[in-house]
Amino acid sequence: RQECQVLVVGGGTGGCAMAAKLSSRLGSDKVVVLEPEDKHYYQPMFTLIGGGMKRLDQSHRQMADVLPKKAKWVKEKALEFDPDNNTVSTSGGKTIKYDFLIIATGLQLNYEKIPGLVEALETPGSNVCSIYSPKYVDQVYECLRRTTKGNAVFTFPNCPIKCAGAPQKIAYISDHYFRKMGRRDNVNIIYNTSLPVIFGVKHYAEALMKLIKRRNITLNVQRNLVEVRHGDNIAVFEDLANPGVHYEETYSMLHVTPPMSAPDVVANCKKLVTPTGFVDVDQMTLQHNKYSNVFSIGDSASSPNSKTAAAAAAQSPVVFRNVMAAIEGKAPTDIYDGYSSCPIVTGYSSCILAEFDYNLTPVETFPLDQSKERYSMFFMKKELMPLLYWKLMMNGYWNGPALMRKIFSVLKFNKK
Ligand code: FAD
Ligand code: UQ1
Structure with a gap:
């Protein structure tokens, strides 16, 4: 005791x-x-x-x-x-x-909830991968390197998940990878999400829809992964708008975001x-x-x-x-406004920095339009955020960017 x-x-x-x-x-x-x-x-x-x-x-x-x-x-x-x-x-x-x-x-992470998935992930040299677990994340780049043609399929499950932008970030990075390698003409990128929209905040969803169109990514909404038939390279999806209706997708590479x-x-x-x-x-x-x-x-x-x-x-x-x-025996008075942020990495040198609150209203820190793809935001995500995390947040010194946002707005750098 x-x-x-x-x-x-x-x-x-x-x-x-x-x-x-x-x-x-x-x-x-x-x-x-x-x-x-x-x-x-x-x-x-x-x-x-x-x-x-x-x-x-x-x-x-x-x-x-x-x-x-x-x-x-x-x-x-x-x-x-x-x-x-x-x-x-x-x-x-x-x-x-x-x-x-x-x-x-x-x-x-509930990988075992999808029949066939764990077996597929754990088969040596598998073409099924997932950034969500340290156990499977190294397989993602291996899959990219091996994939030269066919369908690269990306999933988003039918439940709340952490970093809801990550399943699409890896699809955009993959698109850029295949373009850099000159393979994009032979690889279809298919993003199947259980959600009815690409992103919950309209301001960013509009920018992302344009990006998806421009980069020729196939977006299917309300599609939920329900089974992986690893031997046949087939992923089975349910149409959430028509429960019971299933689609089979043949994949050369399958990136799975597990139920959580x-x-x-x-x-x-x-x-x-x-x-x-x-x-x-x-x-x-x-x-x-x-x-x-x-x-x-x-x-x-x-x-x-x-x-x-x-x-x-x-x-x-x-x-x-x-x-x-x-x-001290007092009632709580401090209030959280629902702030969340998602640096949507869109390739090897660009990022859209989504920030919003409970009302799904954008709450942007920097004095620029963050719905645009930018190198500055990519650099922040890749090089500065890890430092901020280990040095400040883990020592109790990082309270989110609210103070930074206020300073920019007092300096009249604000956009309004
Ligand atoms: P965690 O950090 O996951 O910690 C939970 C801890 O609880 C673990 O250490 C675990 O071992 C412990 N635990 C579990 N069960 C028990 C138990 N029974 N007893 C004791 N301990 C237990 N966030 C961003 O802000 N920006 C991003 O760009 C971003 N990208 C992401 C990309 C990916 C692929 C992933 C997976 C996450 C990403 N996130 C991002 C999300 C972020 O990592 C999580 O939201 C954050 O870590 C949540 O913190 P937490 O303390 O709630 O949980
Ligand atoms: C953030 O505070 C944070 O937690 C430490 C992240 O996770 C690593 C983020 O990705 C982001 C974007 C923020 C918000 C910080 C700024 C400077 C906008």
Whole structure:
């Protein structure tokens, strides 16, 4: 049995940022981080690894070096939450009692939900790949290199996912790759999405539709991958507008974005979650709707923002101030506006930087039209963001770009 003031479950993007902020304020050994993994991955780099622009070993650090020294790391998994008794039981047989709990367990990748997919991904020399897992991301560039003709098919599942732009980023990078290699005339690029539109924010969707047309990419909406027949190189899709109607697509290369959900241990704790399995928080304060000493940050929270590291960054000062208020016995007052951001990499030197809030209204940081493809935004995504992540965000110093945006607007660089 162990006790702590604040227990952070999950030492990924949101959990590590919260542990850094809170342990710095509260002092040594007040904060416990429960996290079973040895490595902390900077997942936004996976898209670039898929395109051969970065290596997998550049995307991770040792968890011990990333988690704050002032917090105590318990290298175990949360197995059961008991919010009525303020305890979490762990895979090592511990029961940790907390005053305040922050759930930052991210999303679970459910590759096994698509029949045939795991077998296809795990066949040596497979032409099926996925940027979403460190286990499969290296296969993406290998697939690109091997594909000389036929259909390169890209999928987007029928559920909320992290970085909803990533499934199309890898399609655009692939398009650019095949053009550079002089193979594009022989390779069809097919982007099959379960969504009814290419992107949820109209301002960027319009720019992306033009790009798709100009680059001759086939877009099929409301198509959900339901099976992979690896031996025949066939992917089976369901037409979500006509349930039960299936299409078979022959592929030379298949890039899969898997179904995702909150981790089972979280989703199974019915007291803590909404019917869809996400931690039931107030979308403004990120405090639990029933248990006032419980908060959630990042992908496992029920707040209806687009799930990204950028969103977790913008949530982090809100959760920090609201937890501090709760510790002082006060009601939470800080509010998260739903900010999220998605650098939509469109090739080997260009990027559209989408930024928006709960209303799906663009909230742009820079004094230029971010819906245009730009090298500056690509450089920021590829070279600056990793530094910002490791040096600032993981040490609790990055609260998202709101301050930067205000400075640009005070300097009258704003567009309006
Ligand atoms: P994570 O960072 O995933 O961390 C969750 C942690 O919880 C993990 O360390 C895990 O081991 C731990 N955990 C899980 N279950 C348990 C348990 N039972 N007990 C204890 N610990 C547990 N975001 C952007 O802002 N910009 C981008 O360009 C971008 N691109 C992306 C591209 C790809 C391919 C991917 C996969 C993601 C991308 N993201 C991007 C999204 C971003 O990485 C996530 O939104 C972010 O990491 C979410 O943070 P989190 O803390 O909620 O979860
Ligand atoms: C961001 O804050 C963030 O989290 C650290 C990302 O993930 C790596 C991003 O991709 C982006 C774009 C932001 C937002 C930052 C700026 C400067 C617009």
